[in-house]
Amino acid sequence: MPIKLSKRRQLSLLVSFLALALISINIANLSRAQQRATTPAPVGGSVNDYDLVIKNARIVDGTGNPWFIADIAVKDKRIARIGRIDAASAARTIDAQGLTVAPGFIDVHAHVEGIYNQPDAENFVRMGVTSLVTGNCGNSTTDVAQFLGRIKDRPLAVNIGTLVAHGSVRGKVLGLEDRAPSSEEMQRMEALVEQAMRDGALGLSTGLIYVPGTYAKTDEIVALARVAARFGGLYATHMRDEGSEVMDAIRESIQIGEQANLPVEISHFKISSRKLWGRSTDTLGLVRDARKRGLQVTVDQYAYT
Ligand SMILES: [Zn+2]
Structure with missing residues (x-):
């Protein structure tokens, strides 16, 4: 409304x-x-x-x-x-x-890989947003040093941070192939995430509903999240499902956080399946239970009108 x-x-x-x-x-x-x-x-x-x-x-x-x-x-x-x-x-x-x-707002869920084309970021600034985190939902630059380094030549009106995205990393190593990575491919993906974290990425993002992220099994994400965890990063996820299988998708997000030992941020938390409307007490219950166990898990939400 x-x-x-x-x-x-x-x-x-x-x-x-x-x-x-x-x-x-x-x-x-x-x-x-x-x-x-x-x-x-x-x-x-x-x-x-x-x-x-x-x-x-x-x-x-x-x-x-x-x-x-x-x-x-x-x-x-x-x-x-x-x-x-x-x-x-x-x-x-x-x-x-x-x-x-008030202090400038921080928008933790932006998709502004092209921000250097619009350095005034006027739409954000006019809403009071002065810091942005991009690279969400499995899609980011895979060269974080180059991306963040551009600010020297092209100053922005806002502060910018980025996640390193699983979908982009996987795409670079496996293309759009629907299969598990070999151990050599897994190592290459881990190396890309490690370099991105060294270059200042804030953590790992996934888009497990999108190609190619959806081709990854949970253990692949856990392995890459462990790399992000070593550098103090967090795990931000556009989950595998936001509809009828949303409970399983939340469980998977929490499992990744617990196995890789890093904070979890569930992006645009919602229930998109009409059949499950009204069940947010259950979905939020999974988050609360995980927090009780000591996992730092948070959610963000946007408003539909
Ligand atoms: Zn998303």
Whole structure:
């Protein structure tokens, strides 16, 4: 069902996102600045003190703290101060009365292999997203060093991270063949994952519903996930099934995490089969049980309308 927002609320959200885009708050800076915010406001500040002052912001600092109302001063693109700040201490002020200011959001499930063609990432920035993780669902670059290295020549408006994807790695070694890898092919896949992790990949992704990922049995994924685990990576999965076999698919995801000993992130968690609608207590129950056993397993979800 579409979420209905009043015009005022829409405007309020838009302005808060724009404010986000303008200042791109860094959480660490925010909490450091917050500590300094206890000092009294300067009296008779000069317009040169700061570049920008955001007045009357409802600040959600991203640490889990309750919101608080304060002003934010920005100097040289960094948060210089949070507290009561004289509007006259900067040439530019934004009145954020009734609006929320928060650190940039992190979108952990992006498919932006082509982001260097659109370095402004305007659609993300306008939604308040300032960090992206790409390489999801089994499809990524297989040369992480080259992919991340491009940022030196082509700066992006957002932070970017990538997973290394099983489907792409398998495709490079076995093409689209529907068979198990030989031990030599398995070693080549492991070497590709290892190099990607050394080059900065955040973990391994799979798309077990897609070709060629779907040709892999669980043990193949476990072996590659073990490589990612050695480098502190996580396992993110577009599961083998999101419909009538979803329970088995969740069990497989959890099994991979437990056998390879790494955190599991189940992508776009849902039940797509109408027959199983209403059974999310069962699907989430599998996740809760795994967490009780000590496996760090999380899910993300998008909203259908
Ligand atoms: Zn997916």
